[in-house]
Amino acid sequence: MGLFSFFKKEKKKNTANLAKERLQILIAHEHSDASLSAPDYLPKLQKELISVIRKYVKVSDDAVNVKVEKGDNFDVLELNITLPESN
Amino acid sequence: MSKVIVVTSGKGGVGKTTSSAAFAAGLASKGYKTAVIDFDVGLRNLDLIMGVERRVVYDFVNVINGESTLKQALIKDKRVDNLYILPASQTRDKDALNKEGVESVINELKADGFDYIVCDSPAGIEKGAFMALYFADEAIVVTNPEVSSVRDSDRILGILQSRSKVAEEGGTVKEHLLITRYSPERVEGGDMLSKEDIQEILSIPLIGVIPESGTVLQASNSGNPVIMDKESKAGQAYMDVVSRFLGENIPLRFVEAEEKKGFFKKLFG
Numbered sequence: 159m160g161l162f163s164f165f166k167k168e169k170k171k172n173t174a175n176l177a178k179e180r181l182q183i184l185i186a187h188e189h190s191d192a193s194l195s196a197p198d199y200l201p202k203l204q205k206e207l208i209s210v211i212r213k214y215v216k217v218s219d220d221a222v223n224v225k226v227e228k229g230d231n232f233d234v235l236e237l238n239i240t241l242p243e244s245n
Numbered sequence: 246m247s248k249v250i251v252v253t254s255g256k257g258g259v260g261k262t263t264s265s266a267a268f269a270a271g272l273a274s275k276g277y278k279t280a281v282i283d284f285d286v287g288l289r290n291l292d293l294i295m296g297v298e299r300r301v302v303y304d305f306v307n308v309i310n311g312e313s314t315l316k317q318a319l320i321k322d323k324r325v326d327n328l329y330i331l332p333a334s335q336t337r338d339k340d341a342l343n344k345e346g347v348e349s350v351i352n353e354l355k356a357d358g359f360d361y362i363v364c365d366s367p368a369g370i371e372k373g374a375f376m377a378l379y380f381a382d383e384a385i386v387v388t389n390p391e392v393s394s395v396r397d398s399d400r401i402l403g404i405l406q407s408r409s410k411v412a413e414e415g416g417t418v419k420e421h422l423l424i425t426r427y428s429p430e431r432v433e434g435g436d437m438l439s440k441e442d443i444q445e446i447l448s449i450p451l452i453g454v455i456p457e458s459g460t461v462l463q464a465s466n467s468g469n470p471v472i473m474d475k476e477s478k479a480g481q482a483y484m485d486v487v488s489r490f491l492g493e494n495i496p497l498r499f500v501e502a503e504e505k506k507g508f509f510k511k512l513f514g
Binding site for chain 2: 171172173174175177178180182184185188
């Protein structure tokens with residue numbers, strides 16, 4: 159038993175490092191303004207916009223970018239659509 | 246000056262009640278008049294962990310509603326001087342708690358000369374957990390070396406920093422990280438988050454590390470806070486936490502993996 163476990167030692171999975179990285183990314187995101195002030199409807203809005211645009215133009219999944227800019231008197235919903243390269 | 250300390254976590258099952266019982270018993274054993282209050286309305290556990298379940302007559306909600314006096318509801322511990330337990334209601338739910346009621350009970354405890362008021366929070370971020378942390382001066386955030394627990398602890402810290410009474414008045418709740426169920430062997434093996442990892446992610450001062458220990462189950466089975474088990478490593482680690490809380494500088498114990506047995510020791514015991 160002891161002899162074989164000596165050879166098995168190199169199989170360390172080191173999942174703790176993976177956990178740490180995932181947590182750091184997650185918590186940084188959860189603390190950022192993007193996640194705190196974004197209205198709930200943004201992800202759904204983004205999806206629906208992509209399907210409308212696709213009726214006319216072939217666009218990739220990340221072609222539509224939606225974000226909210228907070229101003230003094232009013233907020234602005236900013237929409238960016240990247241059209242495919244023209245041949 | 247009376248201090249209100251909340252023992253919270255967000256995540257369930259990480260050791261809040263175990264820690265509240267041990268911490269309160271530890272403070273009382275050092276001579277401080279200490280009350281520990283169970284805020285888990287409807288699912289009371291503190292009384293069971295502390296072994297006083299057969300002495301519960303009136304509870305926290307009875308007091309808030311004026312159905313009993315605080316004196317009638319408080320259970321005086323028979324093992325440790327200066328220690329009093331205020332159990333939760335088993336039949337009501339968290340809506341029975343309100344800010345005015347909770348504040349009035351806490352103020353009465355302060356007027357009664359209690360040095361420390363330990364609030365054992367339920368899991369979650371709903372009313373019970375919120376009421377437990379609202380009046381806190383200090384917070385012990387109990388965290389397991391595990392992803393969900395760390396994430397939930399971060400969330401509860403956010404709530405403490407923004408929605409506690411102290412925060413509303415422009416102050417800061419003093420936060421302490423308490424890591425529980427720690428296994429140095431698994432940390433060294435690379436499969437468990439280390440105390441340094443958790444501190445780095447949560448960025449609050451570490452008040453202690455409680456090693457994973459079979460004595461915790463034994464303690465709750467017998468209804469004695471684990472800090473009363475002098476042989477238990479977890480119990481000793483809790484005593485260290487109490488001492489550090491009171492200002493003593495004590496190095497962390499039980500955070501290094503035990504020396505691996507040599508080949509021959511393994512073979513011949």
